[in-house]
Every structure is written in C-alpha cells, then in structure tokens.
Amino acid sequence: MTLRVGMVAGEPSGDLLAARAIRGIMQHAPDARCEGIGGPAMSRQGFDAWHPMDALSVFGYVDAIKRLPSLLSTYSNVRRRWQSQTPDVFVGIDAPDFNLRLELQLRRAGVPTVHFVGPSIWAWRYERVHKIREAVSHMLVLFPFEEEIYQKENIPVTYVGHPLAELIPMDPDRDAARRYLKMDTGARVLALMPGSRTSEIKLLGPRFLQAAQLLTQEDPSLLVLVPMVNAQRRQEFEVLLRDYPVPNCRIIEQAAGATTAFSSAMPTHDNDAFFDARPAAWNVMQAADAVLVASGTATLEAALFKRPMVISYVLSPMMKRLMTWKSGQARPYVPWVGLPNVLARDFVVPELLQEDATPQALADATWKALTDTPYAQQVVRRFRAIHESLWRDTPTLAANVILEQARHAQN
Known part of the structure; x- marks a missing residue:
C-alpha cells in the first residue's frame, strides 16, 4: 500500500526543511507519495505540488489582508482534496496561521498531523499552545529549548535540530x-x-x-x-x-x-x-x-x-x-x-x-x-x-516521526 503524505510549506526555509524530510521518508518508504503545497527543493525530491509555495508567501499583515481571498481559495482547495481522499499523515511546515487551521480540520477527520517548526510561542502569543494541542499530533522543533516547552504542556514533541547547522x-x-x-x-x-x-x-x-x-x-x-x-x-x-x-x-x-x-x-x-x-x-x-x-x-x-x-x-x-x-x-x-x-x-x-x-x-x-x-x-x-x-540528523529524525504517525493511523 502506497504511503500518502500531505505536506504544506509556504516559505523558502520551509521548502528546505520539507525537502530534507521527504528525503528521509523516501529512504524508508521509496514508493511514498508526498503531495500538497511546496517549492522547488521539495519538487526535486519527487514532491507533487498542487500549488506552488508562492501561493502562501506573504510579507507582513498588510500583504496578508490584500491576499486573503486567494489564501482562502487555496486553503479550501487542499482541505477539500484531503478530506475526500485522506492522506496517511499530514505535515505542516511552518506557516502556522495556515497550517494549524488545516491541521485542526484534518485531525478531526482522523488524520494524524505533524507540525514542523514550532511557532515562536516562547516570544509571542503563548496562548497558541492550546490550539497546537488540539490541532497537532506531534511537534517537530528546531531548537532544544522548545522541546522543554511542549513537554511541559504535554504535547508530543521531538527536537530534530536545525538543518542550517549541517x-x-x-x-x-x-x-x-x-x-x-x-x-x-x-x-x-x-x-x-x-x-x-x-x-x-x-x-x-x-x-x-x-x-x-x-x-x-x-x-x-x-x-x-x-x-x-x-x-x-x-x-x-x-x-x-x-x-x-x-x-x-x-x-x-x-x-x-x-x-x-x-x-x-x-x-x-x-x-x-x-x-x-x-x-x-x-x-x-x-x-x-x-x-x-x-x-x-x-x-x-x-x-x-x-x-x-x-x-x-x-x-x-x-x-x-x-x-x-x-x-x-x-x-x-x-x-x-x-x-x-x-x-x-x-x-x-x-x-x-x-x-x-x-x-x-x-x-x-x-x-x-x-x-x-x-x-x-x-x-x-x-x-x-x-x-x-x-547539529542533528534532521532528515532521519523528522522522517521517523512522520512514518510512525502514519503507521499508527494505518493500524
């Protein structure tokens, strides 16, 4: 049975992270199908991009307001596709305003959700942790101090290191x-x-x-x-x-x-x-x-x-x-x-x-x-x-969590 992984990345940094996760997934599940919203680095790893990541790239609040109709249309399209044919696991890479909303809908539909890159709740809007607890099955974080925060809040979390360190x-x-x-x-x-x-x-x-x-x-x-x-x-x-x-x-x-x-x-x-x-x-x-x-x-x-x-x-x-x-x-x-x-x-x-x-x-x-x-x-x-x-083996650590979440859903 082919493993289906839904993914959404909306920035070049997320494209890089997702590409490395895809590489790790393919090493363990070569026939896996990764699809959704992404960029060129993801596509080089075999990702099927329904929409380019530019569809989510906004620069500040004013730009977000101007592009709201387009963002809502993209959101509705991918949600509808994944709710009609559910993936084995969904991975949202950064873009918390978009991904946490989508993750909540998919998790309620029975899809395990992994959020890669923790929002900076340690600096701004700590109350978002409650939405994360509801929307996310497992957090993947880039910084070691973030792991302590999510553990304290009883949210499953894995520190995977930052790919720039490699x-x-x-x-x-x-x-x-x-x-x-x-x-x-x-x-x-x-x-x-x-x-x-x-x-x-x-x-x-x-x-x-x-x-x-x-x-x-x-x-x-x-x-x-x-x-x-x-x-x-x-x-x-x-x-x-x-x-x-x-x-x-x-x-x-x-x-x-x-x-x-x-x-x-x-x-x-x-x-x-x-x-x-x-x-x-x-x-x-x-x-x-x-x-x-x-x-x-x-x-x-x-x-x-x-x-x-x-x-x-x-x-x-x-x-x-x-x-x-x-x-x-x-x-x-x-x-x-x-x-x-x-x-x-x-x-x-x-x-x-x-x-x-x-x-x-x-x-x-x-x-x-x-x-x-x-x-x-x-x-x-x-x-x-x-x-x-x-410095950690980010692709392997991220892929292990994503595959584990998918196996739980399949069982």
Whole structure:
C-alpha cells in the first residue's frame, strides 16, 4: 500500500526543511507519495505540488489582508482534496496561521498531523499552545529549548535540530570566500545586511549606511559588502546608497540557481562551483570579519558562520501597532530578539532596536565587533557551542516521526 503524505510549506526555509524530510521518508518508504503545497527543493525530491509555495508567501499583515481571498481559495482547495481522499499523515511546515487551521480540520477527520517548526510561542502569543494541542499530533522543533516547552504542556514533541547547522561548515574558510569574491584576503570587511523585504530596506537601510559612513571615517580602507536577494531589493538599496554614499561599498548579487538546499556533501575547499551554489549572503558572511544585520534568520546564519555581529530592527509605527494588537503584547516574553541570543539565553551580541538603532550607536557597536579581538574570540566560542547543539540528523529524525504517525493511523 502506497504511503500518502500531505505536506504544506509556504516559505523558502520551509521548502528546505520539507525537502530534507521527504528525503528521509523516501529512504524508508521509496514508493511514498508526498503531495500538497511546496517549492522547488521539495519538487526535486519527487514532491507533487498542487500549488506552488508562492501561493502562501506573504510579507507582513498588510500583504496578508490584500491576499486573503486567494489564501482562502487555496486553503479550501487542499482541505477539500484531503478530506475526500485522506492522506496517511499530514505535515505542516511552518506557516502556522495556515497550517494549524488545516491541521485542526484534518485531525478531526482522523488524520494524524505533524507540525514542523514550532511557532515562536516562547516570544509571542503563548496562548497558541492550546490550539497546537488540539490541532497537532506531534511537534517537530528546531531548537532544544522548545522541546522543554511542549513537554511541559504535554504535547508530543521531538527536537530534530536545525538543518542550517549541517549545511554551514563548523570552521568556515574566510580566505576562500574572499578569493571567490576577488578581494584582498587581508582586508577588514563588514557584511551589511539590512534585510530582504522592502520595508526593511526602507527603515534599516539609511541607518546602516550612515553607520557605515562613520565606520569608514575610522578606517578608510574598510570594505563593506552588501548581499542582495534579488534585483528589486538591489534597486531599492542603490537608491539609498546614492543618498548615503559609502566608500568601498560593493553589492553582491545572488547567483542564478543559488539555494540553501544544495548538498551538504559538496566539497568546501576553494571552489567557484561551491560558492556559486550558495546564497550570496552566505558567501558575504563567510568573507566578513563582522556583520551588521537585521533581526531574523540571517542572525542565526551569521552565528553559524561564527561572525561577531550587531543585530538591529526597526518597525514602522503602523506595524508596531498591528503587532501589539495581534499579539496583545508590547514586547516579546523573552528579553532577546536575535536568535543567537535567544539560544544562548544571554546578550552574546548587542541588539539595537527602534529608537536605540541610531547610526552612531550602530557604528560604535560594530566597530567593537570589527576590532576587539578578545571580544570576537569569546563570541566565536559561544557561537560554536550553539552550532554543536543544533547539529542533528534532521532528515532521519523528522522522517521517523512522520512514518510512525502514519503507521499508527494505518493500524
């Protein structure tokens, strides 16, 4: 009997996670059929995509409201298909607003449900744990502290590690990345990463560039590398760069076909094909001495590359009001915003948020990250411990849970 696995992923990071889970499933059940909503990495593993993951990709509350009719139509379509021909197990990867609603309906219909990537209830809206308990048969979480939360709430959970910990080398070769980028291996280099969304470029870009201007006054030879995820973000950033020119600033484009889903078995030596296959941000972080970065997944990537960093974020007044209204909170439950600090449960690196994110404050903190060697060495030790704690055999651990849930349903 062919195993049928329903899956929904709505973001590139979820596409990567799901692809690795599919790979693990196929190793144990080669004839399994995985179907639903997904992206290119999933399709490369044989996934049958009824809808592309772009159907669920939204950027903030305003975009979600504009796309609500389309989201509801997609939701109704997949729910109807799975309720008429139930899968043996359903796996929702991240996208909690969409997936938890779908998981609740399917679980009530007798389908075991696995949710992969826990919503950040440890920071915002802890009350969602009650909906998770009702909708989800088993949680798969990426961070070790999350396992404790769900165990306390009597929700079946497995910590499977974070796949980035396997994909990013434990000892990244800075000189190799610099040779690939055709730059002086002895230069002092700052990675400037104001985010991948228009709103982030608009709010953080000017502050980051003004901070870089101050830093180049301290060191006129400082090289500033700015990775851009696509041509639209590059164009938006270049407009700001004309208003806030920075000497020795170089924008690094994403290579065609670059992805975080490349094989971790690829050789990590000085090889252009290896670097071409990766996101531009990864090559820039590997080449850098320090990183000035918008809060988000990039902070975890910078930590895994063992780079001292300064984390920043600024919300518009409207977005801040929307977040407060939706969550009922003025700030997160935990005192940290950046993932490296959350994982370490300590301010390993500075966080400069909202009105604290002035160009001078950003420049001062970044200068310390660039020039204070004992401090940088201490940060690297803490990041190495984080990397080791996140390194697990994620495909096998995730597949074992998914297959176990399917077997229970079949019996």
